[in-house]
Amino acid sequence: MSNTPMAASPLTRAVLEIDEYASGLGWDQPARLFALVDTARLRAQEPALASQLGQEGGQESAALTPVEQEEIPAGKPLDEFLGTIAWPDAVVGCALTVERLMLPPSAEASVPQGLSEAKLAKWVAEHPDRQEVRMTVGVLRDGTRDSALRLREKDSPTEVLTGGDLVPGLAEALSATFEE
Numbered sequence: 448m449s450n451t452p453m454a455a456s457p458l459t460r461a462v463l464e465i466d467e468y469a470s471g472l473g474w475d476q477p478a479r480l481f482a483l484v485d486t487a488r489l490r491a492q493e494p495a496l497a498s499q500l501g502q503e504g505g506q507e508s509a510a511l512t513p514v515e516q517e518e519i520p521a522g523k524p525l526d527e528f529l530g531t532i533a534w535p536d537a538v539v540g541c542a543l544t545v546e547r548l549m550l551p552p553s554a555e556a557s558v559p560q561g562l563s564e565a566k567l568a569k570w571v572a573e574h575p576d577r578q579e580v581r582m583t584v585g586v587l588r589d590g591t592r593d594s595a596l597r598l599r600e601k602d603s604p605t606e607v608l609t610g611g612d613l614v615p616g617l618a619e620a621l622s623a624t625f626e627e
Contacts, residue, residue, distance in 0.1 A: 458585050462542060466597060466607055479515060479544050480542075525545065541586060584613075594612075
């Protein structure tokens with residue numbers, strides 16, 4: 448991983464690896480869901496899969512390996528889809544990358560009251576200060592979380608913002624996929 452700081456936590460490295468992967472696919476992509484598995488366990492239990500994912504033994508690699516899941520069903524709200532997920536024990540975490548429109552905090556006061564969800568989305572899409580952002584959020588079973596945010600207008604690996612509390616609602620929704 449060329450742009451991932453080696454001093455970062457395993458979750459941060461996994462989130463940045465997913466961000467870089469999504470960046471390589473370009474913008475205007477559907478949401479993508481990833482299982483996060485322990486790389487050493489993957490090598491030991493599934494050597495063929497580890498080799499296919501470029502995680503064969505003997506090389507230095509991240510402690511977590513992202514494994515992309517099947518495509519998220521189109522037309523189904525993300526929160527409803529996430530509510531249907533149950534992970535096997537081998538999955539130590541999960542991550543999601545999704546693109547959204549975002550407004551700066553200064554626009555908050557001008558949001559019209561009483562709009563339906565569809566009308567609010569249209570209002571945001573037409574707002575002159577809107578920003579397109581790709582959010583990659585990862586969580587572990589133990590509650591650890593991290594995120595990477597990339598603005599379309601600053602689409603560069605050196606402009607990716609990281610932090611555990613950048614997208615708290617999405618992190619909570621992903622964490623809920625591990626609750627029994």
